[in-house]
Amino acid sequence: MKKLLATLLLGVGLAFGGLNAVAQTTTEAPAAVAAPAADAAPAADAPVAAPAAEAPAVEAPAAAAEAAPAEEAVKETVDKGDVTWMMISTILVLLMVVPGLALFYGGLVRSKNMLSVLMQVMVVFSLIAVLWAVYGYSLAFGGEGLIFGNLDKVFLKGITPDSLAATFTAGVMIPEYIFIAFQCTFAGITCALIVGSFAERIKFGAVLLFCAIWFTFSYIPIAHMVWGTGGYLFDKGALDFAGGTVVHINAAMAGLVGAYVLGKRIGYGKESMAPHSLTLTMVGASLLWVGWFGFNAGSNLEANGGTTLAFINTLFATAAAVLAWCVGETLGKGKASMLGAASGAVAGLVAITPACGTVGPMGAIVIGLVAGFLCLWGVSSLKKMLGADDSLDVFGVHGVGGIVGALLTGVFSAGSLGGVKGDDYSIASQLLIQAEGVVITIVWSSVVAFIAYKIVDLIMGLRVSEEAEREGLDITSHGETAYNR
């Protein structure tokens, strides 16, 4: 981020003639010319203070700063189209969590635990949102550390409506507030995803405490390492457009470790634990698909051609994965199921997440097909091998799909396979970097999660009592019933 923010150079004594040459913007550039920035603060940290009244829509200051190299002296502009798209994207990601993910998960549990899952998803998201504002954003995007950012922006200190964040195009900026909000929804959905692994048996308080700890020591550092300027994997060139490692592998490992640490649900493998409403699961999966356009295409931070690439990939990969899952089920068990189609959609969405910005539409379809088949294997054969009661198959879908996506991103980003990378792109060396990102995420998240579960267990215990589990968490943890007759 700092590097990005550094492009917000506060100019002192601008040479406008030179500026106009580089100002390629669709906004009212000429209007900005009259607006000199008076602030002489050092370029690195300072959020841009908008030049007084003259040109509020356009950030004039770009500039000819003291030590800055000439090529960074690009004019900074904020486009209303970008800002609008980012606000819509943020809302779409929120739609993925509540109600999307909540319903997807909720339909999969027994009716006596419906509300507990809805509650865990909604409240975890809310908790992480507040923590994000307090310290999460600063630690993830506040500095150029190898693993963490810094604490310069705790409580969103120093950020104003005029503060800007960089996009992938030099000089094109978006307001920092929407960047914070957009990233906030990512942190929130990642923690909410974990809920699926230990559903139907965990204490409500334990969920919240665990998520707070894991968010701080796993989500934030992985997000910074992958997306933050100076982050270890970012500097290595790992490709993770919208969060295959940061969101999906990260959450899946925390979930899988949780399934082991908490143990199996009472009656697992003996009693029927059939989903209570696949209708709601289908509704949830569909909302996830819709919302995922914000997640993936929004990750481009602008509304341009690259955004539409992520958009179209999100459409095709998902459709391919739905088909693959249904074919796999038909070949294996003779019937294609609604749950299979819904799971296939999520698997495809997960797999295309890291790839959506750099692969072509045909690459996306292949990624979707592979993810559909492999995640089906993940929730059946692999699940049996692992021997953990991962209640709602967070690992089988998000873990397997995330790994498939992260690795195949390295393959299909190649220009020869329809991706956007040029001739100097080496599939083999990129695959190695992708694999490194996957392994780091797996190990890091697992270790942090294990320690976090143990801490929570010591403080308040993880599991509800056997009686409470049998009666259902809706009544015993929340004092209400999902379906009254």
Next chain:
Amino acid sequence: MKMVSAIIKPFKLDEVREALSSMGVQGITVTEVKGFGRQKGHTELYRGAEYVVDFLPKVKIEAAVDDGLVDRVIEAIEGAARTGKIGDGKIFVTDLEQVVRIRTGETGKEAL
């Protein structure tokens, strides 16, 4: 007086009701029930988990009738509920000691 109760396939309920009311049965009670008999259940598959569903949904109807009507009631239910396939259900007949119509206080046959 006899109490005739029958377990039938749910989709046969309307036919049975028509057959009974057309022959003068004044009222029946219907309950949705589950159970097992010789008809096998089925298996359901949710991702990797397979569950055997032993209890199948059925409908139970109960009719309190006068002794003279019992045979015809049984015949009517049989005729209307039969598909000839396994799982058509069963009819149980038991003695009924007393009947009271709550509104009027009538008892016995008068209350049927």
